Amino acid sequence: MSSNVVPVPNEENIIIISQHDQNKLHKTKLSFIDIVSFLKEIIAKLDIKKVIHSVKVGIALVLVSLLYLLDPLFQKVGQNAMWAIITVIVVFEFFIGATLSKGINRAIGTVLGGGLGCLAATLADESGEIGGALVVGISVTIIGVGATYSRLIPSVKKKYDYGVLIFILTFSLVVVSGVRADKIMKLAEERLSNIVMGFAVCIFTSFIYPIWAGDELHFSTATKFDKLATSIQGCLEEYFVIANDEEKKATIDISGCKSVMHSKSSDESLANFAKWEPWHGKFGFFYPWEKYLNIGEVLRELAAMIISFKGCIQSVRQSSPTERDSIREPCEKIGLSLATILMELGDSIRDMKRCSAKNLITQCMREELSLLVNLDNNNNSTDNESTLGLASFIFQILEMVDKVELLATKVEELGEIAHFHNKKLDV
Numbered sequence: 001m002s003s004n005v006v007p008v009p010n011e012e013n014i015i016i017i018s019q020h021d022q023n024k025l026h027k028t029k030l031s032f033i034d035i036v037s038f039l040k041e042i043i044a045k046l047d048i049k050k051v052i053h054s055v056k057v058g059i060a061l062v063l064v065s066l067l068y069l070l071d072p073l074f075q076k077v078g079q080n081a082m083w084a085i086i087t088v089i090v091v092f093e094f095f096i097g098a099t100l101s102k103g104i105n106r107a108i109g110t111v112l113g114g115g116l117g118c119l120a121a122t123l124a125d126e127s128g129e130i131g132g133a134l135v136v137g138i139s140v141t142i143i144g145v146g147a148t149y150s151r152l153i154p155s156v157k158k159k160y161d162y163g164v165l166i167f168i169l170t171f172s173l174v175v176v177s178g179v180r181a182d183k184i185m186k187l188a189e190e191r192l193s194n195i196v197m198g199f200a201v202c203i204f205t206s207f208i209y210p211i212w213a214g215d216e217l218h219f220s221t222a223t224k225f226d227k228l229a230t231s232i233q234g235c236l237e238e239y240f241v242i243a244n245d246e247e248k249k250a251t252i253d254i255s256g257c258k259s260v261m262h263s264k265s266s267d268e269s270l271a272n273f274a275k276w277e278p279w280h281g282k283f284g285f286f287y288p289w290e291k292y293l294n295i296g297e298v299l300r301e302l303a304a305m306i307i308s309f310k311g312c313i314q315s316v317r318q319s320s321p322t323e324r325d326s327i328r329e330p331c332e333k334i335g336l337s338l339a340t341i342l343m344e345l346g347d348s349i350r351d352m353k354r355c356s357a358k359n360l361i362t363q364c365m366r367e368e369l370s371l372l373v374n375l376d377n378n379n380n381s382t383d384n385e386s387t388l389g390l391a392s393f394i395f396q397i398l399e400m401v402d403k404v405e406l407l408a409t410k411v412e413e414l415g416e417i418a419h420f421h422n423k424k425l426d427v
Helices: 019-045 048-069 071-091 096-125 128-151 154-176 181-206 213-239 255-261 264-276 289-313 321-326 328-351 357-364 366-377 384-417
Strands: 005-009 014-018
Touching: 048 071, 048 181, 071 096, 071 181, 096 128, 096 154, 096 181, 096 213, 096 264, 128 154, 154 264, 213 255, 213 264, 213 289, 213 328, 213 384, 255 289, 264 289, 289 384, 321 328, 328 384
Parallel strands: none
Antiparallel strands: 005 014
């Protein structure tokens, strides 16, 4: 079997590389390049915030594990160090506000549950064998029923559900543990100190490249305006392009509207976490996060209108292309104005600057709306379905204009309360 050789000059002699070795080197080089490109693709797909959070959790676990690994620390805390590790695993959340919420709830629940548990255990210890059993049973029943009922109250469940759960757990463990009253206080003190150490580690690592729930709510709310503006423009462009092309009708993208529709639970969680966060950036204490929820509610109503608007556009009972062309100019102007106003409102929230979008609605759109209504009234079509389709189309545009005007009012209210800077809107 023949093989080609390539002479490679060296300082002292010549190295002979066979064709077989060349192929191996070439394959090795290709495989290394493929691995590097594959790793680059994986890294590109990763969410950097999630990577940072995962690394911070790892750092927190390493730090709290030192209570076990270092003998001087282990001699002081003993086996109760596991409570610090459990605290890090349970309390550490993606957002700082969520971590603070769970940590504070856990601390308060532990203190209150431990305190009442100690009182109940002391009373049971002094009541004799039968009396002690009655005290334990009655106290656990009363506390369990009362605390569980409080968890079902919406205002308590929203902010303090985890704290009430820890309260029930701690109280029950202390009361029914069977430990004598003289040892309960020492045990509670040791466990509480370890929980505090675990919580301190969580807070320390959370402030390394912090991820704020307030920032997430702020920018996600601003982004929703852009999504709805794009959807409105897409619907109106689609309406005037072609009437009966089924494939073309399917190109209207309302995925942004659907994401806005499904954002309620996420917004409420972010607003709740943001209230626990300390002063950071432009967001101080008592920042009006409730206004973001109000704006989000109106945005979801507008998103529902746009989804209904899409159905109206794609209906087989829509008006003829000729009738559509008669209202094309005012509709396109109104659609462009709506999209511009929504984007301006989103920028106003994003940059925390006031704008006069409400005035723009009053000045620039009333004339177009009047023209649109007059065209609809002057429509002499004998086709009832066509007339109904055109009237429905115009009615939904009017409803969207009113909803955008309400949004402008809500954003202006937020700007006044949150002290947005002044900004002039280009007309």
